Amino acid sequence: MNLLKPVSVALSLGALACALAASAQDHPLVPVYPGSKLDDRKAAAFDEIKFPAGKVWAGKFTKELPLEGKIERLKYDNPEERSTLEMYRNYEKALKQSGFEILFACAKDECGSGYVSSVAGQFNPTSDMRFIAAKLARPEGDAYVAINISGYYHNTWITVVEVKPMDEAMSGHPAAPQAAAGEPPAPSPEPAAPRASSSRGGAKQVVTGVVKGLNAFGIQAKAGSASEKADIVVEGSVETLPFQGNDARIKWARTTATITLRDGRTSKIFTQFNITDKEGSADYNEAVRRSQTELGKKVAAQVNTEIAAYFENQ
DSSP: OOSOOOOOOOOEOHHHOOOOOOOTOOOOOOOOTTTTTEEEEEEEEEEEEEEEEEEEEEESSOOEEEEEEEEEEEEEOOOOTTOOHHHHHHHHHHHHHTTTTEEEEEGGGGBBSEEEETTTTEEESSSSSSEEEEEEEOOOOOOOEEEEEEHHHHHHEEEEEEEEEOOTTTTTOOOOOOOOOTSSOOOOOOOOOOOOOOOHHHHHHHHHHHHHHHHHOOOOEEOTTTTOSEEEEEEEEEEEEEEEOOOOSSEEEEEEEEEEETTTTTTTTTEEHHHHEEEEESSSSHHHHHHHHHHHHHHHHHOOOOOOOOTTTT
């Protein structure tokens, strides 16, 4: 069936409001593939690591980056009936949309030869595995992410390194640098915005934006639960976090939505995607509001496109 315009459908968006943010145990820099279950988490405020950025050969990685900073290692059980390829492409897209640079990526025997138990999980190139290493340049310190997806072990290992100097707790507060003669004293640094997820009202704001946007596209949309009868069901999670920009006078908020579209008749998932929006303001709460509002518009546009493509192929 070839449609010139998106078909009118009823949407159930309640899952977006209910799934306000990722688990507190998930890392805010890496949206987790829907349905994944956290199995283990290890974190260190400051440590060193040889970050893998190449294939395995003769029992070790051919390229490793010596890094120091905050390190988190998370292990997830993969969701049922999801291939390593599907998960890999979703993670790759999410990283790129968040501004990450891909340092190295491989699949199966492209990842080298020989089994290695590493900081990035169980590395077994002879099995169904996919790996990606990426870097995010940030003023407050670069971040590195390694994602190892294994179909053999049915696990995904996510390693996140946030490069930063050690907290010198034993030396007290360092003395402020002295200004040169004739120069005014340097201003005190402005405290960073607290790391906090958006409120439940903020999640409702995203849902409202999605509903309004889809209605504008001619799609009958309403907020409800996933159990309600609908041609298409939209499920997902929304998370808002602060981040530091180049101008200390501006407070920035980044909102990310992980979206799943499901055929309401068959319950089959036909697409999944991640969308991010970041907005700035002199007031952090206003930055959050703007980010969530704009994200609602982006999600609505993408959902409209995905629905149209889905019904065109029916």
